[in-house]
Amino acid sequence: MTPAEPQKVLVADDDPVNRDVLCELLQPEYTVLLAKNGAQAVERATRHVPDLVLLDVMMPDMSGFEVLRRLRATPQTEHVSVIFISGLDRPEDEAAGLKMGASDYIAKPFNATVVLARVALHLQLVRQRRLLEHLAHVDGLTELANRRRFDDVYDLEWQRARRSGRPLSLALLDIDSFKQFNDLYGHPAGDRALRAVARVAGTHMRRPADLAARYGGEELVLLMPETDAVQALQIAQALRQAVAELMIAHAGSAAASCITVSIGGASLDPAQAESSAALFEAADVQLYRAKQGGRNRVMWRGAQEALTDAG
Ligand SMILES: [Mg+2]
Incomplete structure (x- = not known):
């Protein structure tokens, strides 16, 4: 605009x-x-x-x-x-x-x-x-794409990947202990933190077809067409680190002393007949693993190690 x-x-x-x-x-x-x-x-x-x-x-x-x-x-x-x-x-x-x-x-x-x-x-x-049209596609708080926009683009990109045989990577990102942050610092501060994380997510989606969207609450979704698991994992890891470097103090976090994110991802293997819903589900499973594994980390389907500051 x-x-x-x-x-x-x-x-x-x-x-x-x-x-x-x-x-x-x-x-x-x-x-x-x-x-x-x-x-x-x-x-x-x-x-x-x-x-x-x-x-x-x-x-x-x-x-x-x-x-x-x-x-x-x-x-x-x-x-x-x-x-x-x-x-x-x-x-x-x-x-x-x-x-x-x-x-x-x-x-x-x-x-x-x-x-x-x-x-x-x-x-x-x-x-x-x-x-x-613009308002219908944009999340008012974070100014990222909204969920409706994501659903449309995801559907298109999934079909494109299946047709072209090119990879497609999808990641879900969740702010760690966000409820505790809101309880401790108040909702206006929570909104500011969410906007700051959304900005970082947006800047890491560099290519024109990449998309960062707010999926709901403090959960974002990242869509990276023509990006394989190795590349997407690097991007997700850089994003996770950049959020930690914002140094937004969070005394109630189970993961660190500042705001951090957990990211779970999966990449479509175009040779496999995996549905868009199944790919999304796979990323969600990885997000759950990242949370269970201690938060502030990236888990990717098929990758051996969790990526944390140590990894
Ligand atoms: Mg004439």
Whole structure:
């Protein structure tokens, strides 16, 4: 989410005068992209994914209607907002455009103030939709992905790993003696500690496909696509150590004098037909072992030794 960045509007019109007028009108406030025919409109929209497309209906070779049909059929532009600008002013044309999923319909010759107002309105709607999507995917306290987001991504990555034959690693992380921390220091301090641990977890998920999510309470889940057990174990161990180095005092911990975490992990062997639920279960078993083994340690399925400060 970068709300400061100007929104992108693609203007597709075969008439150079119309393009110039619209460009001049919109340029002060928005980043304007231009296309002079339908094919170029589809290509630019797919490449730049604008927030809004102002689309001329009457263009040679490919009509605005056809452009919209193609945008709706392409994953990147499936949801892009489109306003038709058309010299056709028959109600049935307007109805056809809206039925195809256009957000609005402006008749030519257009009035500059009306165009600006409608563009501003639709871009505002785009912003609100993005914000809602963002809120629906993010945990409010830690600002990590939430559980719903994790469930969606995990499902996709598991399928991808099975298809590609590439490894997939999953880890569960739990803050040690967190209830005691809250009892001793109060819930606001507990929230701060959880946020600090979440930040450390987030920074250790370095690659674009890696995901740290809040699974519930003081439990986080880490998803590392294309990462085998050896690599994932190293990352988990570095994370565990980085949390200890925060040196958040915890007088009531069963593991140390500061906040620590236990981590349990498992890696998918794509050759085995293991379900996503079974992999999750395996990581959970390892987390339990880490807790039973004295906390502040990493346990990984298939790895011999627990990784603690000594290991
Ligand atoms: Mg035209």
